[in-house]
Amino acid sequence: MKKKTRTKFVRYLGKQMKEDYTALQIYSRDMADLPNLTKLLFNNTPDGIILPRNVEDIQRVYNLANETKTPVIPRSGGTTGFGGSIPYNKGLVIDCKGLDGELLIEPIDQTVTTSPSIIFSDLQKKLKLQGFSLCSYPSSFYSATVGGWISHGGHGIGSIKYGNVVDQIAEMQVVLPNGEIKSFSEKEDISLFFGSNGTLGIITEIKLKIKFDIPLKQFGCIFDSPVELMKGLKELQDVDPFSVWFLNPAQVSAFNDSFGYNLPRSYVAIVSKEISYEEEELTFSNNFNNSIRKAGGQILDKRYIMDIWDFRFKTFALLKEFPDFLVSEVILPIETSAKYLRKLAGLFEGSLRAEGELISNTHYSLLLYLPIEEPINDFKKSLLILKINKHVLKSKKVGGFPYSTGLWFAGYYPQIYGKEMYKRYKDFKKKVDPKNISNPGKVCSPKMRFFPLFKLKSIIRIASEFS
Amino acid sequence: MSSPNEWQVDILEAAQQCVYCGYCAVCPTFRELKWETYHPRGILDQIKMYYLETTKEELKSDISKSLFDSIFACTMCKACENICIADIPLLKIWEQVRQESFKKGRWNPALLSLYNKVKDTQNIFGLPKEERVSWAGLANMVMTKRTQRKAKVAYFVGCQASYSGKMEGVAASVIKILRKARVDFTILGNEEWCCGSPVFLAGGYSVGKTFAKHNLDQFKKLGVKRVVTACAGCYRAFKIVYPRILGDKWDLEVLHISEFVAELLEQKKLKYTKTIKEKITFKDPCELVRHCGLIEPPREIIEKIPGVRYEDLPSNREEALCCGGGGLLKLNDADLTRQVNSRLIEEIEYSEAEIVVNGCPTCLDTIQQGVKKKGLDVEVIDIAELVRRAIGG
Numbered sequence: 001m002k003k004k005t006r007t008k009f010v011r012y013l014g015k016q017m018k019e020d021y022t023a024l025q026i027y028s029r030d031m032a033d034l035p036n037l038t039k040l041l042f043n044n045t046p047d048g049i050i051l052p053r054n055v056e057d058i059q060r061v062y063n064l065a066n067e068t069k070t071p072v073i074p075r076s077g078g079t080t081g082f083g084g085s086i087p088y089n090k091g092l093v094i095d096c097k098g099l100d101g102e103l104l105i106e107p108i109d110q111t112v113t114t115s116p117s118i119i120f121s122d123l124q125k126k127l128k129l130q131g132f133s134l135c136s137y138p139s140s141f142y143s144a145t146v147g148g149w150i151s152h153g154g155h156g157i158g159s160i161k162y163g164n165v166v167d168q169i170a171e172m173q174v175v176l177p178n179g180e181i182k183s184f185s186e187k188e189d190i191s192l193f194f195g196s197n198g199t200l201g202i203i204t205e206i207k208l209k210i211k212f213d214i215p216l217k218q219f220g221c222i223f224d225s226p227v228e229l230m231k232g233l234k235e236l237q238d239v240d241p242f243s244v245w246f247l248n249p250a251q252v253s254a255f256n257d258s259f260g261y262n263l264p265r266s267y268v269a270i271v272s273k274e275i276s277y278e279e280e281e282l283t284f285s286n287n288f289n290n291s292i293r294k295a296g297g298q299i300l301d302k303r304y305i306m307d308i309w310d311f312r313f314k315t316f317a318l319l320k321e322f323p324d325f326l327v328s329e330v331i332l333p334i335e336t337s338a339k340y341l342r343k344l345a346g347l348f349e350g351s352l353r354a355e356g357e358l359i360s361n362t363h364y365s366l367l368l369y370l371p372i373e374e375p376i377n378d379f380k381k382s383l384l385i386l387k388i389n390k391h392v393l394k395s396k397k398v399g400g401f402p403y404s405t406g407l408w409f410a411g412y413y414p415q416i417y418g419k420e421m422y423k424r425y426k427d428f429k430k431k432v433d434p435k436n437i438s439n440p441g442k443v444c445s446p447k448m449r450f451f452p453l454f455k456l457k458s459i460i461r462i463a464s465e466f467s
Numbered sequence: 468m469s470s471p472n473e474w475q476v477d478i479l480e481a482a483q484q485c486v487y488c489g490y491c492a493v494c495p496t497f498r499e500l501k502w503e504t505y506h507p508r509g510i511l512d513q514i515k516m517y518y519l520e521t522t523k524e525e526l527k528s529d530i531s532k533s534l535f536d537s538i539f540a541c542t543m544c545k546a547c548e549n550i551c552i553a554d555i556p557l558l559k560i561w562e563q564v565r566q567e568s569f570k571k572g573r574w575n576p577a578l579l580s581l582y583n584k585v586k587d588t589q590n591i592f593g594l595p596k597e598e599r600v601s602w603a604g605l606a607n608m609v610m611t612k613r614t615q616r617k618a619k620v621a622y623f624v625g626c627q628a629s630y631s632g633k634m635e636g637v638a639a640s641v642i643k644i645l646r647k648a649r650v651d652f653t654i655l656g657n658e659e660w661c662c663g664s665p666v667f668l669a670g671g672y673s674v675g676k677t678f679a680k681h682n683l684d685q686f687k688k689l690g691v692k693r694v695v696t697a698c699a700g701c702y703r704a705f706k707i708v709y710p711r712i713l714g715d716k717w718d719l720e721v722l723h724i725s726e727f728v729a730e731l732l733e734q735k736k737l738k739y740t741k742t743i744k745e746k747i748t749f750k751d752p753c754e755l756v757r758h759c760g761l762i763e764p765p766r767e768i769i770e771k772i773p774g775v776r777y778e779d780l781p782s783n784r785e786e787a788l789c790c791g792g793g794g795l796l797k798l799n800d801a802d803l804t805r806q807v808n809s810r811l812i813e814e815i816e817y818s819e820a821e822i823v824v825n826g827c828p829t830c831l832d833t834i835q836q837g838v839k840k841k842g843l844d845v846e847v848i849d850i851a852e853l854v855r856r857a858i859g860g
Contacts, residue, residue, distance in 0.1 A: 018502065018504075020529055020532075020533060021526055021529045021530070022504065022513055022516065022529055022530045022532075022533040022534070023502070023503075023504050023533065025512070025516060026503050026504055026509045026512050026513070027503060030487075031487045031488070031489070032487075033487070049502070051501055051502060077489055077492070078489065078503070079488070079489045095501065095502070095503065097501045098501050119492060125781070125782075129781055129817070140488065140489070142488075142489075142490040142492070142493070142550065143488060143489030143490050143492050144489075313490075314552040316486045316488045316552055316553075317486070317552035317553055317554070319486050320484050320486055320552070320553035320554065323483070325486070
């Protein structure tokens with residue numbers, strides 16, 4: 001960063017800006033630690049970190065960034081492994097956790113107005129005190145922020161019943177990259193920000209729809225094959241579940257090892273249902289059993305269900321014994337993905353673990369973990385990242401797509417959200433961020449750092465093919 | 468005797484177990500300061516950078532500056548370790564980094580001053596040893612016969628209850644309870660030395676060790692088998708730190724006053740005679756609940772009070788909020804303590820409690836200040852003081 005540019009930011013931000021080596025290193029990663037070799041593709045160490053205190057700070061930062069053509073990278077919980085909140089090529093990371101705001105629960109409208117930096121578990125706790133609950137939330141419930149989930153393109157627990165995060169936003173306020181503060185309440189507008197990775201500005205206030213806090217009851221089942229599992233996912237939609245979460249055979253084995261279980265190496269699903277009274281539970285239980293039988297599955301012994309469900313937000317703990325691991329996530333159609341799922345189970349000598357969550361009547365998300373058993377060098381780790389990416393991209397053949405764009409899948413926006421949406425996104429981006437200062441390198445594929453003739457997307461795709 | 472090396476962890480190896488889930492965002496000081504350098508996972512990152520052999524020496528100064536700054540912004544409340552899905556022994560790691568800071572001579576002046584005071588006078592206030600039992604005079608109690616007598620039960624008063632005017636009711640209440648239940652007990656008097664908790668928390672083990680040995684010798688000399696304390700800091704030191712540094716020699720049973728009262732009530736040696744009508748809540752001290760797993764005894768003894776209206780705070784038991792005063796933060800950064808404390812005060816206000824009961828002098832003082840600042844009409848008392856009222860003492 002040029003001296004003059006730096007001075008401008010420091011003069012305004014003072015202690016709200018950090019530039020020391022240690023802080024820069026910490027902010028150069030998210031959940032996934034990038035191998036040094038990837039420096040050839042990205043320069044993920046920022047020039048500085050900014051902790052804005054309020055909307056005015058963000059406006060000012062955007063104005064200065066436009067003036068000096070400085071990339072601004074919004075960051076919140078930093079809980080995904082997609083790289084959406086780490087720089088593509090230096091710039092200033094804006095840590096949105098600095099944004100505090102009043103929490104306002106409107107019991108009649110059933111909405112809550114909150115700062116985007118609130119962590120889901122904190123928000124849920126506050127809602128529960130008033131008898132309300134979030135409609136859906138991510139599996140990184142204890143660390144992800146509401147704003148971060150919108151920018152990442154969040155589907156999660158409860159999405160099958162209440163939809164993705166866009167369906168739950170009643171209104172939101174955004175500071176656009178041109179410094180304008182704007183409120184959005186139309187779904188069409190809000191959906192522009194879904195999965196935008198902060199490229200369209202920084203969300204500064206959100207009004208979320210909430211629901212009454214109805215107790216959840218869990219039920220479990222086992223399917224021998226992906227075909228049966230897919231049948232089960234279809235059948236289970238008729239019982240109006242709150243969540244359908246499943247584990248692939250490798251993940252079931254990890255549970256077996258960790259809990260001393262002897263579950264068959266197959267697909268285990270835990271279904272959650274909002275149940276208010278005893279008769280409802282009985283009716284649901286009958287319907288559930290019928291659905292599972294129809295799909296060819298078996299009912300899971302009750303003693304396992306609560307143990308597994310209680311581990312719902314802790315499955316990363318199953319990776320603690322490994323020196324390293326890789327993560328990715330893909331969205332797949334129920335109808336056509338059974339074969340793909342079977343293939344995944346055989347990859348990396350059967351060690352690729354997966355957890356799925358039904359997110360709509362047609363699709364489910366699949367979180368992939370690859371534990372790395374022995375420490376490996378940077379080159380090998382880079383190859384493995386590319387290899388996982390290759391398999392995520394291969395899901396296209398069965399109608400699947402990456403969960404989000406982030407750093408690795410920049411350029412895949414049309415595949416994820418559709419071409420029409422992409423056109424709308426590009427038009428809006430051009431209007432509000434003509435200099436492309438808000439999180440450049442994300443969503444739309446950037447040009448290569450050292451070979452600007454090529455786009456990063458093509459390079460990653462080719463490298464993945466040969467990995 | 469076990470050496471610190473035996474119970475210390477391989478700090479780098481432990482830090483490398485972090486799966487970066489970020490759940491430790493629950494950290495009360497990170498929530499106020501917001502920078503990821505204060506996030507426990509960010510501190511682990513700094514530890515990796517600091518301890519990795521491949522890190523260039525010239526960078527280590529920058530890293531250590533940030534690391535030691537972050538580590539002393541910690542209240543040692545253990546919320547991070549409590550939620551850690553990878554079961555990383557975070558508290559041990561934070562303690563070891565504080566020791567490293569001590570070895571490198573990187574303590575701030577306030578810490579050094581406390582350390583020197585404790586070292587020279589064996590109490591955290593730097594007051595004369597001879598005044599350790601002056602609380603008794605203020606409470607119109609004569610402790611001469613109880614001091615340094617042979618007994619199986621010893622009441623360890625602690626520095627705060629001994630010297631602080633704000634805590635003068637605590638020691639007197641414990642004495643009333645013990646007398647009412649006709650417990651044969653002793654106190655160490657002027658020979659009671661600080662439990663060492665503040666120096667352990669600061670990372671200065673050598674002095675703390677001397678204190679531990681001294682206190683053990685005193686207990687042994689008087690034939691003590693059970694040590695009762697109303698201070699969560701002393702309780703943690705006796706329960707967790709003393710066994711580490713004294714090994715098998717530390718074979719005494721340690722009881723928080725709430726545990727001891729629960730036992731006395733059970734044995735019918737103590738009986739509640741007074742009704743308490745005010746709505747009561749209990750703030751679980753971090754050192755009792757997360758460090759030592761003491762959860763139910765305080766609730767049991769409160770709920771037995773005739774006519775009691777008791778309600779937990781919204782964040783309770785293992786998920787209790789930190790008061791902000793622990794880990795010597797009050798000394799290092801009083802403003803940050805106030806910020807952290809304000810979250811707890813919000814919960815107290817929400818609870819509509821008229822009495823906030825506690826079992827830790829640090830919490831008590833911090834909450835009292837927070838309640839006063841917010842202008843709440845809430846009484847903040849120690850659990851021993853509440854019991855004293857219920858027994859009509």
